[in-house]
Amino acid sequence: DTQMTQSPSSLSASVGDRVTITCRASQSIGSYLNWYQHKPGKAPKLLIYGASSLQSGVPSRFSGSGFGTDFTLTVSSLQAEDFATYYCQQGYSTPYTFGQGTKLEIK
């Protein structure tokens, strides 16, 4: 299985901050990397697919980059509604696997 490792596991930030979350794959996955936002009690929400494609309806302050084994999710200016847990997930090879999550908290 392809292991996905996210860092940091938690992050404190303020509204308006720029934040970056990283995700590393244990083997090359090309651009088959996806990012999700998850709030307690809600359905997870797809933010980015194919490493850098913004899902329809997702604000442009979210962006993704990377290829191969190293990827990043950036939020250019945090809004109050962005405080949540973020997961990366590889869709290159089955079984598809997720990172352990990054909890973004208000400072």
Place this chain on the structure above:
Amino acid sequence: QLQLQESGSGLVKPSQTLSLTCAVSGGSVSSGGYSWSWIRQPPGKGLEWIGYIYHSGSTYYNPSLKSRVTISVDNSQNQFSLKLTSVTAADTAVYYCARAPRGWGYLDFWGQGTLVTVSS
């Protein structure tokens, strides 16, 4: 807008079978181009992709669960289902259903999830 809603038993005894259904609205499970997945998250742990099914009935199961999992689809009822046999406390989790565009490996619509507790 596509919506998915999980339902089923919230409490299952050890060694018994967990059964969940995902009702799809605003779209059809029989439309080509998508797979329909189950994912779970044990308390305090990460997400695990259980498996998926196409409207044709073709399935993929995570090898870690393959011997105990069955996913089926009911095109007439516009729903798909999960059965997990011989459950233990380790199967306690929030279970999600979701849709994935074929060939892309990402999940574009999810249900809100349902907690299943395995306990006597």
